[in-house]
Amino acid sequence: MIRLLGRADSSNVRKVLWAAAEMELALAREDYGGPFGKTDTPDYRTMNPNGLVPTLVDGDVTIWESNTIIRYLAAAYAPGKNFGGRDAASAARIGQWMDWQLGTLNPPLHTIFLQIVRLGDKRDEKVVQASTDSVNKLLDGVLAKALPREGFLLGAGVTAADVCIGAMLHRYVSLLGSDALDQRVAAYHQALSQRPGFKTHVAIGKP
Structure with missing residues (x-):
């Protein structure tokens, strides 16, 4: 399961969740950031040195920055399709x-x-x-x-x-x-x- 670390009301998390929905891709979102904290821990900072949300964890792949996460998901899970570009x-x-x-x-x-x-x-x-x-x-x-x-x-x-x-x-x-x-x-x-x-x-x- 692809994990998305970030609180549901973050605008950048919402953007990724909407993109995943357009691709019919299931993400397991976990509460990070804001009142949930956990973004200043050494483990999180290793994944995302900015200490911001969202962070995507897909097996051994870790990606931060919402637009880059969307590009990654489109390339990895909807290659050659309209959502991320056919060519x-x-x-x-x-x-x-x-x-x-x-x-x-x-x-x-x-x-x-x-x-x-x-x-x-x-x-x-x-x-x-x-x-x-x-x-x-x-x-x-x-x-x-x-x-x-x-x-x-x-x-x-x-x-x-x-x-x-x-x-x-x-x-x-x-x-x-x-x-x-x-x-x-x-x-x-x-x-x-x-x-x-x-x-x-x-x-x-x-x-």
Whole structure:
């Protein structure tokens, strides 16, 4: 059994669980991180030097970083399929959007999350607004223009790119609502929110 170490309400754990559901792959999730602790132990730090979640343990293979875990699972358990890419070119097209989510979209969205959820009434509204403007520019100026008229980001089937971006769209809508979203982005989010894996693992009442 493939083990996934990480608490169920971690956004990055949710992302991996949703990806596994799309691949119809069973993972044995174990509570690590947050109130469960266990991420500062020598054993865990040997597996994941960052002391963060999730960490995947598949036999003798140990992987950390959620997007990399998703890539590994797709390559190991769904090779040549649409979710991770049928060939090198399609895998690269999926991967570039996964990297965009992690390196470009996530930083300002994470700032909004920290300000609203972690700081609450002590948040800096100027920081929230500036970060919101940055995210909106990315969603309107990049994602909306890249989305096809119908279907998902790279065609009719859901890929790892959709899972990674969809998890962040859930965070955006949970924190800010959907009124400011481009119509196509809003429709894309709505379509992703109907996926069984999204409903089970992502939409759990937390951003």
